Amino acid sequence: MKYFKMMLLGIAASAAVVAAQAQVRLNGAGATFPYVIYSKWFDLYSKQTGVQFNYQSIGSGGGIKQTIEGTVDFGATDGPMSNDQLKEVKAKQGTEVLHIPTVMGAVVATYNLVETGTDLRLTPDVVAEIFLGQITKWNDAKIAAANPTKHLPNKTIIVVHRSDGSGTTSIFTDYLSKVSRTWEANVGRGTSVGWPVGLGGKGNEGVAGMVKQSEGSIGYVELAYAVKNNLPFAALKNKAGEFVGASFESVTAAAAGTIKSMPEDLRVSITDADGKYSYPISGFTWLLVYKNMKDKSKEAEVVKFLGWAMHDGQSYAKDLYYAPLPKEVIKMCEKKIDSIGK
Amino acid sequence: MTSTTQTNYGDTIFRNLTRAFAFLILLLIVFMVYEMYRTSASSIEKFGWSFLTRSVWDPVQEEYGALPFIYGTLVSSAVALVIAVPLSVGVAIFLSELAPAWLERPVSFFVELLAGIPSIVYGVWGFFVMVPWMRTTVEPLLSDHLGFIPLFRGAPYGVGMLSAGVILSIMILPIIASISRDVLKAVPRVQKEAALALGGTRWEATRIGLSYARSGIMGATILGLGRVLGETMAVTMVIGNRPAISASLFDPAYTMASVLANEFTEATTDMYLSALVEIALVLFVITIIVNSFARLLVWSVTRKNQAGRV
Numbered sequence: 001m002k003y004f005k006m007m008l009l010g011i012a013a014s015a016a017v018v019a020a021q022a023q024v025r026l027n028g029a030g031a032t033f034p035y036v037i038y039s040k041w042f043d044l045y046s047k048q049t050g051v052q053f054n055y056q057s058i059g060s061g062g063g064i065k066q067t068i069e070g071t072v073d074f075g076a077t078d079g080p081m082s083n084d085q086l087k088e089v090k091a092k093q094g095t096e097v098l099h100i101p102t103v104m105g106a107v108v109a110t111y112n113l114v115e116t117g118t119d120l121r122l123t124p125d126v127v128a129e130i131f132l133g134q135i136t137k138w139n140d141a142k143i144a145a146a147n148p149t150k151h152l153p154n155k156t157i158i159v160v161h162r163s164d165g166s167g168t169t170s171i172f173t174d175y176l177s178k179v180s181r182t183w184e185a186n187v188g189r190g191t192s193v194g195w196p197v198g199l200g201g202k203g204n205e206g207v208a209g210m211v212k213q214s215e216g217s218i219g220y221v222e223l224a225y226a227v228k229n230n231l232p233f234a235a236l237k238n239k240a241g242e243f244v245g246a247s248f249e250s251v252t253a254a255a256a257g258t259i260k261s262m263p264e265d266l267r268v269s270i271t272d273a274d275g276k277y278s279y280p281i282s283g284f285t286w287l288l289v290y291k292n293m294k295d296k297s298k299e300a301e302v303v304k305f306l307g308w309a310m311h312d313g314q315s316y317a318k319d320l321y322y323a324p325l326p327k328e329v330i331k332m333c334e335k336k337i338d339s340i341g342k
Numbered sequence: 343m344t345s346t347t348q349t350n351y352g353d354t355i356f357r358n359l360t361r362a363f364a365f366l367i368l369l370l371i372v373f374m375v376y377e378m379y380r381t382s383a384s385s386i387e388k389f390g391w392s393f394l395t396r397s398v399w400d401p402v403q404e405e406y407g408a409l410p411f412i413y414g415t416l417v418s419s420a421v422a423l424v425i426a427v428p429l430s431v432g433v434a435i436f437l438s439e440l441a442p443a444w445l446e447r448p449v450s451f452f453v454e455l456l457a458g459i460p461s462i463v464y465g466v467w468g469f470f471v472m473v474p475w476m477r478t479t480v481e482p483l484l485s486d487h488l489g490f491i492p493l494f495r496g497a498p499y500g501v502g503m504l505s506a507g508v509i510l511s512i513m514i515l516p517i518i519a520s521i522s523r524d525v526l527k528a529v530p531r532v533q534k535e536a537a538l539a540l541g542g543t544r545w546e547a548t549r550i551g552l553s554y555a556r557s558g559i560m561g562a563t564i565l566g567l568g569r570v571l572g573e574t575m576a577v578t579m580v581i582g583n584r585p586a587i588s589a590s591l592f593d594p595a596y597t598m599a600s601v602l603a604n605e606f607t608e609a610t611t612d613m614y615l616s617a618l619v620e621i622a623l624v625l626f627v628i629t630i631i632v633n634s635f636a637r638l639l640v641w642s643v644t645r646k647n648q649a650g651r652v
Binding site: 058059060061062064065085156158163164165166167187188189190191192193194195198199200201202206209210213214 | 398399400401402403469470473474477497499500501578579582583584594596600603604605606607608609610
């Protein structure tokens with residue numbers, strides 16, 4: 001009898017939830033990297049407008065998959081969808097999917113060298129050769145050449161990479177593929193790759209933890225994570241030949257540096273970007289929205305929200321350790337957003 | 343049952359209902375296997391049996407093989423059992439035979455408490471406390487004194503197969519220890535008393551108890567084995583996640599459960615997903631094989647025991 005009552009209570013409660021759902025509720029799924037700013041945005045936006053969001057940060061791969069299957073109202077990803085995937089979604093959902101960049105992030109090479117201290121400088125070749133296992137000692141001539149004033153110990157380099165599939169790995173390996181032919185031919189780019197050397201840590205915290213624990217190690221983590229946890233990270237030589245440290249300004253500069261070559265569909269990698277002040281391992285994160293949704297009231301709300309994200313939303317980026325979009329990119333996004341439903 | 347002339351509807355309903363529950367379990371397993379087989383079809387078709395013998399795992403080139411993961415799962419489980427079984431049987435003997443009552447209760451309580459700790463807590467502890475200790479103390483010590491065995495050679499990274507085995511052994515110790523203690527306590531008092539009365543020492547009496555409890559202890563070990571084969575989070579944090587087969591226990595390795603946890607969310611292509619599901623299928627089959635083998639062992643030991651007693 002008790003259970004029966006509990007069941008009745010449960011049914012009553014879910015009925016109440018259904019009643020509350022009468023207002024618009026947008027379901028999304030995807031990338032974990034922008035989760036912090038997205039949840040801030042969704043919270044603020046729903047307080048202002050009453051639109052409810054339900055965002056599952058299941059990873060970019062899952063976000064793309066659910067967008068293709070049409071089980072969500074929008075997806076989110078750190079790496080753009082492939083041409084095949086775009087074709088698939090068009091066939092299954094009968095509408096195109098648009099990529100709308102929202103904020104930017106960067107990946108930094110964090111290291112643990114007590115004697116050397118901060119401000120290590122690395123060139124693209126050196127980063128690639130370390131992660132290929134070709135440079136194995138910290139006092140290698142190639143590292144020394146970029147750091148003439150630094151003391152570099154005769155220690156074995158311990159490489160640490162992400163073990164879980166992630167957008168961070170995707171940006172990092174995209175960069176390595178651009179700067180090293182050997183890398184592109186033997187390893188390639190992706191959310192998970194076959195690493196030639198190294199230990200795998202789960203998540204940013206796993207990589208950072210292993211680097212912190214082992215002297216002589218080097219790994220890569222998101223800029224936001226490194227800044228929040230005060231990790232030392234290397235300045236990298238960019239395409240213009242300057243050594244640039246990662247900062248929100250240098251990431252925004254990287255996006256600005258690629259404006260001219262920005263494709264119409266905004267699916268673009270901005271690693272190894274042009275420009276004197278550009279940090280070379282930067283990337284966009286995108287929302288995936290349908291060009292035509294079956295539910296027009298939802299479509300209108302998605303358009304309104306995207307407009308808000310491009311303006312009011314951008315001001316929250318820096319406080320949450322994301323780089324805001326440059327003005328030129330926002331203009332391009334607005335054009336895309338305007339085309340929704342038309 | 344047939345002797346009752348009256349039909350008891352309650353009994354019939356009850357029997358059919360419980361039978362339905364039992365079949366539901368079977369149905370669930372069949373459905374799971376079918377579903378895994380269906381989802382991994384493209385990987386099975388492309389790689390065939392060689393999936394089990396290939397060592398390459400390259401999501402970019404779409405080349406997959408499960409051997410390093412199978413190796414990692416089996417070896418880390420073996421290391422865990424080698425450490426945990428003697429330890430837990432020792433704990434069980436002390437608690438059931440030797441410990442005074444005032445000590446037995448609190449120690450038993452803490453052993454059982456260990457079993458209730460979530461695996462992620464073991465993982466975090468392993469990562470921040472055990473791994474540095476392994477790197478700075480245990481592994482250098484082992485390679486200094488036992489370095490002539492290939493198992494204990496190589497650079498001490500801290501993370502690796504040995505750390506995974508140790509953390510797993512800590513996780514299964516409470517299961518094996520507490521069941522073994524209960525089994526030892528269930529040995530008839532007269533057996534031990536008879537041994538003592540015949541002038542046997544405490545050790546000899548305990549041995550008689552142990553031979554009675556052997557199948558129970560093995561059953562406890564199987565339960566522990568079941569947990570180590572599928573353990574995911576704690577292992578992922580300390581094993582180093584490198585799909586490679588290496589003679590040294592210090593080197594990083596990878597298990598089937600870990601690769602699933604790590605790569606499933608970002609598996610974007612169909613072949614990638616298919617290969618991961620095939621790993622799940624392989625893990626499922628290996629779990630069944632290992633468990634049946636262990637059960638066979640228990641069965642043969644029990645039979646021998648009974649034959650000896652007659």
